[in-house]
Amino acid sequence: MRRVIGIALGLSVVIGVLVTAFVWPSSEVAPRDVPIAVAGPPEAVAQVEEQLAEAMPDAFDVSQLADADAARAAIEDRDVYGAVVLDPAGPPRVLTASAAGPAVAQLLQGLAAELSAQAGGAEAAPAVAVDDVAPLPDGDPRGIGFNSGALPMVMGGLAIGVAMVFTVAGVWRRVAGAALAAAGGGAVAMLVMQSWLGILEGNWWANAGVFTLTVAAVALTVVGVHSLVGEAGIGLSALVMLIVGNPLSGVTSAPEMLPSGWGAFGQLLPPGAGGSLLRSTAYFDGAAAGRPLLVLVSWLAFGLLLAALGTRVAARRSAEGGASDAVRDADEPAVGAGR
Structure with missing residues (x-):
């Protein structure tokens, strides 16, 4: 019986290790220095960086880029997961890459809604376009x-x-x-x-x-x-x-x-x-x-x-x-x- 009890306790510990290994990382999923880019005039970029830092501290590692073309190139080179493109003549745009990680793409889509609300209020907010630069294939749209x-x-x-x-x-x-x-x-x-x-x-x-x-x-x-x-x-x-x-x-x-x-x-x-x-x-x-x-x-x-x-x-x-x-x-x- 000592042997039976010892094996049972040991297996209980193994189950605990398995549950911890598989459940703990998933339960702690949150953005931590996710690399993204903000493209546009330096003054506007600095303002968006400040807004991001206040809304989600330590969530993003922001790179400043000149324009939308540079942002797209950075996404395609897998330097960043997405980008916010600031256009002085209109509302900002958010570039995502579902193929790089659907979870981050969803996060950036939420960011687009937040930028929309900050730009003009919840009801009269200008539309913030979301462009998936690297979408997943039609056979696996959610990854x-x-x-x-x-x-x-x-x-x-x-x-x-x-x-x-x-x-x-x-x-x-x-x-x-x-x-x-x-x-x-x-x-x-x-x-x-x-x-x-x-x-x-x-x-x-x-x-x-x-x-x-x-x-x-x-x-x-x-x-x-x-x-x-x-x-x-x-x-x-x-x-x-x-x-x-x-x-x-x-x-x-x-x-x-x-x-x-x-x-x-x-x-x-x-x-x-x-x-x-x-x-x-x-x-x-x-x-x-x-x-x-x-x-x-x-x-x-x-x-x-x-x-x-x-x-x-x-x-x-x-x-x-x-x-x-x-x-x-x-x-x-x-x-x-x-x-």
């Missing part, structure tokens, strides 16, 4: 499909890694199998998400490559950690990738809307980097792809390094074990010796 497609990258990578560990002998055969499975999974995922459902746009092969790279980064980490520390490495990999990485990926909102610091940390893990890179290739022609690509490649290299270290450690242990057996056999007298 739900994209958000749902992010989790299979993590789960698929974990499943491939675990399957290779338990069904394939030899670390490098496991690595090769994981790479092949990731490539096949990336192609199948794009057939479903882009060719069939129309959730993604952009270059088909680039999107498939991102999916493959993310799955492979997770799978090779599982294989590498397992080769070095054994079966405990599977639980450790799942903890990092699924329990920590997935909730902090910022895929369903934006990294800047997660609790301070955690969103940036999530972008250093494969789920966050993979989600950001897929947004770049699918909706922004690869803009701002450098950093998440570097993160995923680094995790791939990390998994391969661990696999190499695990292979060396196993070979050393095998050699030491063989030497010990040889010494023990040499010390034991042969049958009939000494008579």
